[in-house]
Amino acid sequence: MSELSKIKKELSQLEKTERELNLKQLQINGLLNITQAINNNVSAESLYDMYASFVGWEMAVEKVALFVKEEEGWACKVSRGIDEELIKMDITDKFPEYQRLKNIEQDKDHPLIKEFDVVIPVLHKDTPIAYSFFGGFGKEGGDMYNKVKFITTITNIIAVAIENKRLFKRQIQQERLNREMELAGDMQKMLIPDSLPLNDKYEFAGIYKPHLGLGGDYYDFVELEHDKCAFCIADISGKGLAAALMMSNFQANFHVLIRRHPNLEILVKELNRSLFNLTKGDRFLTFFVGHFCKESKVLHYINAGHTAPLLMMNGTTQILTKGCTILGSFEEIPAIETGHLQLDSDAFILTYTDGLTDVQNEKEEYFDEDQLEHFVKENAHLPPTEFNKTLYSHIDQFRAGQPFPDDFTLLTGKIFH
DSSP: OOHHHHHHHHHHHHHHHHHHHHHHHHHHHHHHHHHHHHHTTOOHHHHHHHHHHIIIIISOOSEEEEEEEETTEEEEEEEESSOHHHHTSOOGGGGGGOSSOEEOOSOTTSTTGGGOSEEEEEEETTEEEEEEEEEOOOSOGGGHHHHHHHHHHHHHHHHHHHHHHHHHHHHHHHHHHHHHHHHHHHHHHHHSOSOOOBSSSEEEEEEEEOSSSSOSEEEEEEEETTTEEEEEEEEESSOHHHHHHHHHHHHHHHHHHHHHOOSHHHHHHHHHHHHHHHHTTSOOEEEEEEEEETTTTEEEEEEEBOOOOEEEETTEEEEOOOEESOBSSSSSOSOOOOEEEEOOSOEEEEEEOTTTTTOBOTTOOBOOHHHHHHHHHHHTTSOHHHHHHHHHHHHHHHHTTOOOSSOEEEEEEEEOO
């Protein structure tokens, strides 16, 4: 080999070494900048911009597409060197084929995939969170292997940082939602009377245990003029904030209308119309309302599709079923029948929602209406508060650790002759 050839070879080696050093320096600077940006908690959009700039300019990659898993599905967050129409194409059905870094040799007939040479999947706890596609590594083919290795590292760092941001944002949102639900639950409990009457005319007591933080049950008691009173119980369709808002609206309307329209038929029609206007028939509720006059000793009631209350008087139980259909489903209620009961002695009444009779034991047997009626006959002598505690304890033993399937709500009363 001539001296000139040796010099050329040495210069070529020096140039190669210089390129490798420059590449290493670019990699170190790029990694440092991205790491600092992540530590400074820059936005996801800024990280995407840094990624596109680094891969495109520093690494001299001509074509890039980064797909990231979001709450709504996969989205292309970075694209370079690809026609806009092509990048809109859905290739997510191909993602399961890419379990590790690989050269794309198949699907070359696909208009978008054929633009690339390499795909890098990013997994987080065995779950894919990103896929980065690359094509065209410039003229320096010898550096391609090192470039791919480093781009893989940067892609993993960026994708995991973005995923952590997403998870953190979801956590913050969940904590905010939990707090809002907690506040809504506290406000909802304020709609349930915290004290009920205990006097020589009548005595009432209630239990309200929502199955979740926000329930769909409601009961109330209102003292009226001229020795009259009204009480009600309702089961609102749905759960959560929607049910809480319905309950709040219904409670406000009930308190206004029961004083304006002591006639139960007018009251129920007005409540139904108000509820229908609010929900347009998308929500409904079952409802029982009773109206008692101390002077006449008459209990008027309407059962609007609700679980039938039990009334016990002179050792005999009656099921209070007269009324109408559920409220909120129809703009006008087709027919209403008001029940009338002359109370000629002390009377015991139990109103409840179907969360009571939906309770099951380990044998999947229900605590049905017959068992409830038997319990009432055996325990109706108790004061309402004691009756409720005893019934709840009895149900607790019956279910033997099985969960309550729904809200558990009782309104129990004694009306004295």
